[in-house]
Amino acid sequence: MSSSQRTVFVTGGAGFIGMHVVPMLLERDYKVRIFDNMFRGDRDKVAELVATGNVELIDQDVRYGGAVQNAMKGCESVIHLAAVSINKSVSDPYESVDINMVGNHNVFAAAADQGVRRLVYASSASVYGDPKKLPMHEDDELAPLTPYCIAKRSGEDLLGFYERTKGLSWVGLRFFNVYGPGQKTTAYYTSVINHFVNRLRQGLPPVIDGKGEQSMDFIHVTDIARSVVAALESEKANVPVNIGTGIDTTVADLAKILINAVGVDVEPTFNPRDVLVSRRAADITRAKEVLGWEPTISVEDGMNELVKLTATT
Structure with a gap:
């Protein structure tokens, strides 16, 4: 061709x-x-x-x-x-x-x-x-x-x-839930990531609505x-x-991952209010069978990289 x-x-x-x-x-x-x-x-x-x-x-x-x-x-x-x-x-x-x-x-x-x-x-x-x-x-x-x-x-x-x-x-x-370098900070799914990271950089704990049980399937x-x-x-x-990754990362888990990535010693605070708890995780069997594709970047690795990049920009 x-x-x-x-x-x-x-x-x-x-x-x-x-x-x-x-x-x-x-x-x-x-x-x-x-x-x-x-x-x-x-x-x-x-x-x-x-x-x-x-x-x-x-x-x-x-x-x-x-x-x-x-x-x-x-x-x-x-x-x-x-x-x-x-x-x-x-x-x-x-x-x-x-x-x-x-x-x-x-x-x-x-x-x-x-x-x-x-x-x-x-x-x-x-x-x-x-x-x-x-x-x-x-x-x-x-x-x-x-x-x-x-x-x-x-x-x-x-x-x-x-x-x-x-x-x-x-x-x-x-x-x-797509995330990664180059994404606008106003993007729908990254707003929670950016909100947490901004607070952590100021030494403040991330604030989580409800119990943090709502989850996303973050894919790099x-x-x-x-x-x-x-x-x-x-x-x-x-x-x-x-x-997707097939893994549902709760907002509470995301907060812990980002606390470790930023390297601060804080605990998230929970804002007790009614939250419509939605959870997401992909069945990626078809992606493997039809495309021969599977994810290679874990949420922990991807978030660590994102935190490092935002620190230098």
């Missing part, structure tokens, strides 16, 4: 996850065409990648179907990461539906029309809503709660439509990027796949 056939079209490629995926693609001799409106993208980092000669940036928006169709021409495969965040989708459902639903459709329709070899879609564990049991399996009931989650679920359904009607080959990656962005590349290259396709 010549390199001209191995150009990957990456929407949202200048964002947090994209900036970890693109270097991995370059290591594997792909060319990359980033399609990003640069609203949150890192222009300096993208400029460095463009300077390699194997990356180009199309500064455009997935809401414009014609722009997507034109920009995708000649691309062998597609990675669709562009989306509006979960918090923003509640405060501005109009923009969320526009970007996450219309944008999804523009990308999927263009990929189906142009006969790309594979489309990898960044879905989300939020499609499950509040899980009835752990670990969460891909065949469990879906009950998305916000416009963001609803759009992620409908994206998977749309991919099924284009698979049936146009033969589109796709993998939908249901990312759990490097492992996320590896799953995207694995999905691009896997022989099996046309299924949603959970991408």
Whole structure:
């Protein structure tokens, strides 16, 4: 296969996850065409990648179907990461539906029309809503709660439509709680990490609502990027796949991990109030079977690295 056939079209490629995926693609001799409106993208980092000669940036928006169709021409495969965040989708459902639903459709329709070899879609564990049991399996009931989650679920359904009607080959990656270097400090899942670390650096104990039993499945962005590349290259396709560690880390456990990472001698304080206790942990059997992927970075190691990095920046 010549390199001209191995150009990957990456929407949202200048964002947090994209900036970890693109270097991995370059290591594997792909060319990359980033399609990003640069609203949150890192222009300096993208400029460095463009300077390699194997990356180009199309500064455009997935809401414009014609722009997507034109920009995708000649691309062998597609990675669709562009989306509006979960918090923003509640405060501005109009923009969320526009970007996450219309944008999804523009990308999927263009990929189906142009006969790309594979489309990898960044879905989300939020499609499950509040899980009835752990670990969460891909065949469990879906009950998305916000416009963001609803759009992620409908994206998977749309991919099924284009698979049936146009033969589109796709993998939908249901990312759990992504964290790691380069993430905006305002990000939904890292706000608790940042809040704890900021207090610990001041020698103050982290404050936990309730008993700290609410949990997340924290998955490092490097492992996320590896799953995207694995999905691009896997022989099996046309299924949603959970991408997490399979371990639910409670907020109380997270506080202990971060206390050790920062190296302060404090105990967390608990704020007694009613908390809707939600727990998350991925069943990652399918990720191993379909993608040959499993996580490599433990929560302890990942959080330690994050604390070290934030200390130097």
